[in-house]
Amino acid sequence: MIDKPKFRRRKDARPGEIIEAALDVFADHGFAQARLDDIAERAGVSKGSIYLHFSSKEDLFRAVVTKSIAPNVAMVRDLAHSGDADFVQLMEMLPRLLGQVLKASQVGAVAKIVIGESRNFPALALHWHNEVVNPMLSIFTGLIAAAQHSGRVRSGEPRLFAVQLAGPVMLGFLWHEIMEPIGAEPIPFEDLLHQHVQTMLRGMLINLDKIDE
Amino acid sequence: MIDKPKFRRRKDARPGEIIEAALDVFADHGFAQARLDDIAERAGVSKGSIYLHFSSKEDLFRAVVTKSIAPNVAMVRDLAHSGDADFVQLMEMLPRLLGQVLKASQVGAVAKIVIGESRNFPALALHWHNEVVNPMLSIFTGLIAAAQHSGRVRSGEPRLFAVQLAGPVMLGFLWHEIMEPIGAEPIPFEDLLHQHVQTMLRGMLINLDKIDE
């Protein structure tokens, strides 16, 4: 009773706490099944307080998506500027980074919701596309196009090459998120990334000296 | 009273009609947003009738998933038995078939829901895994393993190769389903499949004569 300060007076911290709690609840139950009561309770605030910072459940979800996206966007930007590395090296690094982020953060959980709710909240899918998927794809695309110009990569649509690179990363992650929890045989993520990059490089490069031992 | 003919369909057809209607509604709105009223109306039955055949909304959804899976399972089985074709030929055919099915049926839409609701309905994800994903993966895996034994494919984990093959198909499909409706630049699905198979073959095969022109 007495150990529960009713008013904490730290407005600035609240939205973040609420978003964190909401992230967990959304990740656990999806958008529709998530209850604001649960989010409020987990955030340690009253339900009404949520509305001091977010105008609706949907708005809160948007914030969650944006927030969970932010660090990834930063990562993507950093990757974009690490362009001085060798093409082959980058090809080996990037999917690994991608995978690390997916697993380290709740991005994957949010991504699943965005996928499931894409028809109900197209704006979120758009946000996701603009901030995460497309930039990341563009980076790969740019690298590949450059490598083609310098004669190291075979002809072919660079954007499709990028999709080819990213696809198994995504599938591996979804497997990890969806199938492994229900008892399916795991897909070793690191091995998958390594083998995929090797295979893709062999399929894309004109001169295989670099990757042949 | 007497002016209402009511051509009663043979009763056995009812569940099927309901499932069909439910498939459409679930595909359009997702699980939580789908309303039984809409499903009943689309199926041309009363809302109460749904409960004559399905014990709950979840049960109905399970049936929808199972039903929409069925033809794919069949397709998978057929693929499995067409094993007399050449490895390269199969590699070119299978992803194409996969893509066709995804686009021709509502499977993809259901898959999106299963992804989004996987935490809420793990049993469905399991069903999906057992009936669709795993068999399909196994077929690819088996083919690749066989090709490795016959010395045509490089060493490497065959199951991972299968994931590498399927990943871009799924990513391309999700892009088609989620990103294109919101105005993103389309990914040409056929081109993607073709280029991916070519790249993967080049990366996997020991002897490249077959695919070099």
Add this chain to the structure above:
Amino acid sequence: MIDKPKFRRRKDARPGEIIEAALDVFADHGFAQARLDDIAERAGVSKGSIYLHFSSKEDLFRAVVTKSIAPNVAMVRDLAHSGDADFVQLMEMLPRLLGQVLKASQVGAVAKIVIGESRNFPALALHWHNEVVNPMLSIFTGLIAAAQHSGRVRSGEPRLFAVQLAGPVMLGFLWHEIMEPIGAEPIPFEDLLHQHVQTMLRGMLINLDKIDE
């Protein structure tokens, strides 16, 4: 417990019962303070049932207004057709009828709400105007104009005469509804009507023989 049949199956009667209950509750508490729970309870139905017949609280209120207006509209129409009576006789009858209706029905209570909520629900005020106030005013206006043409009533704007006739009726009624419940000295409604009609006739008629004893 056992005397409470859960399902009564008489859809046609329900809306009427709900409207009646709503009329009472709205009359008691006004629009905003009326709770759907109370209306449902008074109508002997569940809260959800209200939404089988009315799409919203506002819609229900509209129905209440319309319903409580209906008999008055009929009365107005009847009055309009009883035009064969003598002008003086009608002048004595009409306000009396008006007063009777106000007191016999809940119209007055509804009118009060319409007045109070006119800014929030202009559509209702419009409905009230079109269906009740204006027709009634038109009848008076027509009668007076006719009497002017036949040389029995002095010159003057007939519509204003009608307002002059109706005003005290309304004021007397509002007094009865608002002031008397809180202990104000009553205004004897019948006496008011009688005296007002006599005064107005004396003020309007050219030949006073009829009303002078």
Add this chain to the structure above:
Amino acid sequence: MIDKPKFRRRKDARPGEIIEAALDVFADHGFAQARLDDIAERAGVSKGSIYLHFSSKEDLFRAVVTKSIAPNVAMVRDLAHSGDADFVQLMEMLPRLLGQVLKASQVGAVAKIVIGESRNFPALALHWHNEVVNPMLSIFTGLIAAAQHSGRVRSGEPRLFAVQLAGPVMLGFLWHEIMEPIGAEPIPFEDLLHQHVQTMLRGMLINLDKIDE
């Protein structure tokens, strides 16, 4: 911190400013729909500050009513003491004054709320009755009774005569407030007052010389 001058008004002015703001908001939205946030914002104070001066929303509304009534009470008193004017002249002046006040101030808007909320706040209706309606009615009643004693006005209940005089003023005003905003044909207020007074005088006076030209 220091760059926030905050010209503090003398604190005594605060309640008045809040009441003014509240008057506007109540007039615009009615009691239930009025939000304390809006009132606070319009008054330029914080929401909590309202509670330094008023114990509840109802209390604030009471203050608004009292305050908006005050000048009218004064006006009524002044009228009461201007009794040296001629009866006919007063009859012509008073309704005009009444009408002016209704239109010039927000009294009418408040009156509408009092009417609509009379069941919820009987105390307010009582206040309104004691401070405004009854005094005003008493003045009319007294004047008429005096005129009867001096043999200038016909027999009849003087209080009812007063109601007869005030009724159309009120009806005309409500029409102006409620019906005209929704597109109803206006009732010319000045003309109404003039014609009503003429008619009433003709109906009440024994000797018509004064008003016959």
Add this chain to the structure above:
DNA sequence: AATGAATGAGCGTTCATTCAT
């Protein structure tokens, strides 16, 4: 078997009120 009126628990949202600062 089939209906569809009825249910009622549940949830998102609002807002008057409180109180630590």
Add this chain to the structure above:
DNA sequence: CATGAATGAACGCTCATTCAT
């Protein structure tokens, strides 16, 4: 005095589920 973040009870509305017919 004044603030405004925080509260929490309340309410309108939804919809999966039930059951008398």
